[in-house]
Every structure is written in structure tokens, then in C-alpha cells.
Amino acid sequence: MNIHPLPPSALKGEGMTSQRARDRLAATLKESGIQDARVIDVIRNLPRHHFIDQALHSRAYENTALPIGHGQTISQPWVVARMTEALLEFGMPQKVLEIGTGSGYQAAVLSALVPQVYTVERIEELLRQARRRFRQLGITNLRSRYDDGKLGWPDEGPFDAVILTAAGDAIPHAILDQMTPAGVLVAPVGSPSSQTLIRMRGDGQGDFVQEELGPVSFVPLLGGIG
Template sequence: MTMDAERTMQFLFALRSKGVTDKRVLEAMEKIDRGEFVRGHFAERAYDDLPLPIACGQTISQPGIVGLMTQALNVQPRDKVLEVGTGSGYQAAILSLLARRVYTIERHRTLVAEARALFDRLSLSNITTIAGDGSFGLPDQSPFDRIVVTAAAEDPPGPLLAQLRVGGIMVLPVGQSDAVQSLIKVTKTESGLEYDELAPVRFVPLIEGLGQD
């Protein structure tokens, strides 16, 4: 199943109604077919504005939230982006159309293998997918212009903040994993960190260590 003209119009209308108005973000989300990232009997819901289950007990975030996070990142064409929590690969694929280079790290090896294969099939050659503990980031590749975390921490992780360049932006859900969390935008300035609260959200928790699958 792919996005035909009518489905594309509905998809983009739903994004705009959630507050996603950035032209570049909307164009990227139109080009990256969410149907490629949803499998099995949930495939027919791929274009609905809903989070859906994927392998390893994880979820693919609803398009409206993906759009808001991407818009808040304000990714520029020369940016190097770190994503913590590859999941299905949907967010990284969208970022790859906006940034120079995307590094995405995932604790579940099964998801890493599936995402790599999908990125290859879609010819998204500027994404590097890594199996590892995302809570520590990728110090060897830092600093990053943008960092996005797709799992909730009680506070923005210190190692990730340290890997964000001055002038950089990090977007992540913050809060208890069993309660409604807040989507936060952190901007790193010469004089410290600025925080903006964007929306209430619910994400899986950020867990240290590698998964067993």
C-alpha cells in the first residue's frame, strides 16, 4: 500500500492540523512513505495519525508528533544529526532528506538490521545506523548540530547535552515513563541551556544497555 493523491492530501492535512507548517518538513514527510515502515496487520493503519506497534516491543510514533519534533529541530542542510532510538527508522529517514548526515543509534539489534535494510532499499545513503546504548550518545562523532531522542528520560541526559554544539538544538520527551511526558526543545547557548515545552506526549522509556534481540 502506498500513498495515493487522496491519501497524501489527508495525511498532510492531518499534519498541518497538528501544527506542522514548515514547508521543508512537510515535503520530506510527503516523500518518505510511512507505509514502508509499518508491517503486518497494522500496515492498513500506516497513514493514520496514530502510534503503532513494531518489533521488540517498540512503537513507530504518530506522524503528527514526528512532524512536530522534526519542525522543532529546525534542521539545516549542512547539519549533522544524532537520533537516539532508531525504532522503525521512520524519523531518521525524514531527517536524512533535511540534513547532511544522520547518525542513528538503537539498542535492539533486530531493529538496527531491519532499518539498515530499509534505508538501503530506499537509497538513503547519508544515514549511519549503529547498535548501541543511545543514552551515552556517540562521543566519537560529536559535536552534533541537532539531537533527537525518541524515548523518554526523566531529565535530558548529560552525555547527550555535552555532545550538542553551542547553537545546537535537542528535542526529546521528558518525564516519568508511566505518566504523560512533555516534549522539550533544548537550545544550547554560550550562556547555558534554554528550555521550551512543546506538547504533552507519551513515549517508551529510555533504557540503558543493549537489548537482547
């Protein structure tokens, strides 16, 4: 299948997808407590409407989650910004693993900030669409894999940082085992009715220090492939 780059007009957007709409979103994120200017700038410049169905383009720069099919969503921009900010707060990771590619938006945000991104998705059709978007945007420092996200990506570990975009009762041990001793992990944890965003930081000796970053709402972390 031929992949055609997006024309400049598609990147720039118009009306509800224009730069003015993106600037308003960036301002909302800053007012809502996001402090990392690098993260805000990436979200301001990345065409979020490119990651959702055209019928929803008019809502692309609202600070809300939106459906992407297969029972999945593209996360609220504030949540994407907060998770990314939390991942980068203590230094720039060189190699990041994402579990749950979804639309590809979170991975694209990360790719603009860190040297290498690896992302795993269990729903083949979502990954196919995300890969097309990555190619159209010219993203070259990102690798993707169709597999059970609970297994991580052992062949490419260890990773300096890990981000999960779906919530389970606990972080799978296989993923923790693929982190560097001083690695950072950001993920939602809990049941569908009560989830908390957590950050785990390796102490360099094999143990992790965990902190809670606030309530969130994500789709469930499922095993297998679909």
C-alpha cells in the same frame, strides 16, 4: 545478505497506502498546526508503510502510533513532524544525532532534510530491519550504530542537533556533552504517565535554555543493549 531496492510500485503504494492517503495525512498535519512546508512535504512523500509490518499497511497513513515489535512503536506522524519542525526552526543543522532508531522512520524523515544523520539503537533486531529499509530507499547520508543510546555517539560528535525518540526523567549528560555550544535538542521528558516534549537550545556559552512544547507519550528511554 543481498539488499534489493524497492520497486516503484512499493514506493507509490495503492489503496490505503496510495498517494491519496499520504496527501490526506499531510493535510491533517497542516490542519493540526504543523507549519514547516518542508517537513510536510517529506512526510507526504516518504512511504511510511515501508516502516511497519505488512499487516498494518492499511493504517500506515493514519495519524497514530503503531507497534513495531519489541515493545516499541513508530511514532504518530504529527509527533514526528512536530519534533522535526522544532529541530529546524532556528536554522538548518548540518549534523544530527538521533537516539532510538526504532523503525527508522524518524531518521529517514531527517535524512531528507539535513546533510548528515547519525542514529543509535539498543535493540539489534530493530536496527537490522531499519538498516535494510534505509538501503532499499537508497538513503546514503545516514549512519547507524548498535549501542546504548544514553551514551550518544561520542566518536562522531559534536552534533548541531539531537533528537530523542524515547522519554527519560532527564537528558543524559553524555548526550548534552556531545552537542555544539549553540546546538538544539528535542526530546520527551518525564514518567510514563506524564511526559512533556522539550526543546533545549545552547546559548553558545555552555548553558541551555529550555522550553516546553506540549504533552506527549513515548516509550521509556532505557540503557544498555538488547
